[in-house]
Amino acid sequence: MFDWFSQLDPNTQTDIWVIAVGAMTNTACALLGCYLVLRRMSLLGDAISHAVLPGLVVAFVLTGSVHIVYMAAGALAVGMLTTVLIETLHRHGGVAEDASMGVVFTSLFALGVILIKRYGQAVDLDPDCVLNGLLELVVVNRVEIAGYDVPRALVTIAPVLLLNVVFIVLFWKELLISSFDPALADTMGLKAGWMHYLLMALVALTTVASFEQVGSILVIAMLIVPGATAGLLCDRLRTMMLISAVIAVASAVLGHFAAVQFNTNTAGTMSVIVGLFYLAAVLLSPQYGVLSALARNLRTSLRIVREDLLGMLYRLEELQAERALQAGEAKQAVGGGWLAWLGLQSLLRRGDVQRQGELLRLTASGRQQAAQLIRAHRLWEVYLVERLGLPLDHVHEPAMRMEHFIGDELQQRLAAETTDTATDPHGREIPPGSQKTES
Amino acid sequence: MSAPPLEIHDMTVAYHRKPVLWDIDLTVPEGKLIGILGPNGAGKSTLIKSVLELMPLASGKVTFYGQPYARQRHLVGYVPQRESVDWDFPVTALDVVTMGTYGQLGWFRRPGAAQHEAAGRCLAQVGLEPLARRQIRQLSGGQQQRVFLARALAQNAQIYFMDEPFAGVDAATEQAIIGLLQRLREGGKTVLVVHHDLQTVREYFDHVILLNMRLIAAGPTASTFTTENLNRTYGGRLTVLDQAAEAVRRGDRRQ
Numbered sequence: 033m034f035d036w037f038s039q040l041d042p043n044t045q046t047d048i049w050v051i052a053v054g055a056m057t058n059t060a061c062a063l064l065g066c067y068l069v070l071r072r073m074s075l076l077g078d079a080i081s082h083a084v085l086p087g088l089v090v091a092f093v094l095t096g097s098v099h100i101v102y103m104a105a106g107a108l109a110v111g112m113l114t115t116v117l118i119e120t121l122h123r124h125g126g127v128a129e130d131a132s133m134g135v136v137f138t139s140l141f142a143l144g145v146i147l148i149k150r151y152g153q154a155v156d157l158d159p160d161c162v163l164n165g166l167l168e169l170v171v172v173n174r175v176e177i178a179g180y181d182v183p184r185a186l187v188t189i190a191p192v193l194l195l196n197v198v199f200i201v202l203f204w205k206e207l208l209i210s211s212f213d214p215a216l217a218d219t220m221g222l223k224a225g226w227m228h229y230l231l232m233a234l235v236a237l238t239t240v241a242s243f244e245q246v247g248s249i250l251v252i253a254m255l256i257v258p259g260a261t262a263g264l265l266c267d268r269l270r271t272m273m274l275i276s277a278v279i280a281v282a283s284a285v286l287g288h289f290a291a292v293q294f295n296t297n298t299a300g301t302m303s304v305i306v307g308l309f310y311l312a313a314v315l316l317s318p319q320y321g322v323l324s325a326l327a328r329n330l331r332t333s334l335r336i337v338r339e340d341l342l343g344m345l346y347r348l349e350e351l352q353a354e355r356a357l358q359a360g361e362a363k364q365a366v367g368g369g370w371l372a373w374l375g376l377q378s379l380l381r382r383g384d385v386q387r388q389g390e391l392l393r394l395t396a397s398g399r400q401q402a403a404q405l406i407r408a409h410r411l412w413e414v415y416l417v418e419r420l421g422l423p424l425d426h427v428h429e430p431a432m433r434m435e436h437f438i439g440d441e442l443q444q445r446l447a448a449e450t451t452d453t454a455t456d457p458h459g460r461e462i463p464p465g466s467q468k469t470e471s
Numbered sequence: 472m473s474a475p476p477l478e479i480h481d482m483t484v485a486y487h488r489k490p491v492l493w494d495i496d497l498t499v500p501e502g503k504l505i506g507i508l509g510p511n512g513a514g515k516s517t518l519i520k521s522v523l524e525l526m527p528l529a530s531g532k533v534t535f536y537g538q539p540y541a542r543q544r545h546l547v548g549y550v551p552q553r554e555s556v557d558w559d560f561p562v563t564a565l566d567v568v569t570m571g572t573y574g575q576l577g578w579f580r581r582p583g584a585a586q587h588e589a590a591g592r593c594l595a596q597v598g599l600e601p602l603a604r605r606q607i608r609q610l611s612g613g614q615q616q617r618v619f620l621a622r623a624l625a626q627n628a629q630i631y632f633m634d635e636p637f638a639g640v641d642a643a644t645e646q647a648i649i650g651l652l653q654r655l656r657e658g659g660k661t662v663l664v665v666h667h668d669l670q671t672v673r674e675y676f677d678h679v680i681l682l683n684m685r686l687i688a689a690g691p692t693a694s695t696f697t698t699e700n701l702n703r704t705y706g707g708r709l710t711v712l713d714q715a716a717e718a719v720r721r722g723d724r725r726q
Binding site for chain 1 (some may be wrong): 487520523524525541544547549551555556557560561562563566567570573574576577578579580581582606622
């Protein structure tokens, strides 16, 4: 099965191994990270990934070995200890949750650094390596599995990824309810506390499995960023998990080639790439993105300008003004600038307004729309006077703001709840409802 | 089931050793709609949370139909306060209602077609079937509250605890909710509701529980919801109890 693989040139083989280890690590972290993000515990991943350090050193000192099983045991023990300490400080010590996290993980990490300096010199437990990781060297350290020569990191991270996937599939319902509504989960006997500790145990395990080769920077980034990014892009947990996994893998691929290109630390480039994914999602997400919010606001502003122009022309017609409005005056009256220009252009293009030289006139379709707007405006004025008891000189301004947001249904309710639906409080005629309203 | 749905014997509940509910003795009758009333900080939510074992008891005993809660979970439904959960969570209205069936399923068993259908029926009962696939953030406050009620229906319990189901909902939703609670009662269920609006108590509830750190009175609305009892409930806190609670918290006898 691996025949074709050994035929590949060594560089390509390296590419594949680095990407495989990176993708698996990233995915293992990203899947758990979705829950951390949803439970508003993003920092707990950060805390545990730092705090496990003394666990690793103690496990090494006790066993004299850096075998993954001992390391995992040490990490699990300290991971649980961290969770317990944070909760105890928070619940019983009266310390805010973020402060108790900060205190516990920095203290434990510092303890770990001291222990490494004291006892860890003999082994390759090196604080720098733990922070940055050396993913690019993943191919150097190899083991033989079932006759195949594979990187040791792959043998460490693959089972952890599998364990995380099995955990999530097996406890899907329990994780969902204990993340969304832990109190209800507890009343049903689905112990939210147990799920919390299980999740933290897996975070600790995943962290330590990733530590040696990829380092904690990548682990922390992958525990938070893919989940946070996916959360901006979808509305279902399952979709969120899938998207976060895709982002995790894509960051591994792009991060590796970026690292080769710029000849730098692979874990670092992967972390930067996933940060860029997040940035892109913040800007471009169709539902929650900055750009779509801007576009929505712009559309609303433009509609208001258009409607104000129509309303102005309608009122002039109503007053049987001597002379029609000039385009320049109209644009100034609605605030001027490019928004006013754009609003007028779109009215002309839609055929709601005609331009004769410099003068503007409503067309039949424009007049119909304007009548509805004026109807909304004046019904609101009547309502404010009759039901809220506002004086006459206080109702025009609020109606100018509200007229753009009063649709057919609200118009009907306003008409039903007021007595005078023929004229507004200033004695001007209220245009009749549209065909749709009356049918 | 001859034992009453809920019996509380001499229950005291404490936060950080500071008692917030003192020596509650209470028997809840079956098949009634019961209002839990009292001023802010009276311990209304605490009463619910402690009988559901979400908070430890300092002393006392609670039984549901004569048995401890752990044995009777399947008979108990719970509607927490709406603000207690994160409505940005990536789930649909139907997903939330389906969670009501999780207790019956127990560990590991996943909800299947039967559970989803049941959840759909419950959602229809609160008039939200068209919004089943909506993400819950897109629902109005009243709709979110109705989703919570539908979830409680999906629990298919005998006794329900509802923490301020009328908080922040419009008048139409309040009517819809009270109609639903009345239907539950007609189906023989017992419903306890933490409630704030004294105006509607006579109209809504058969029984009331008046609470202010201790039980003031409990019984049929007609004989219990009296001016005298209300004065005792809302007429200022008992400063002796406050002072005693503070002493317990500090753990000394100095005043």
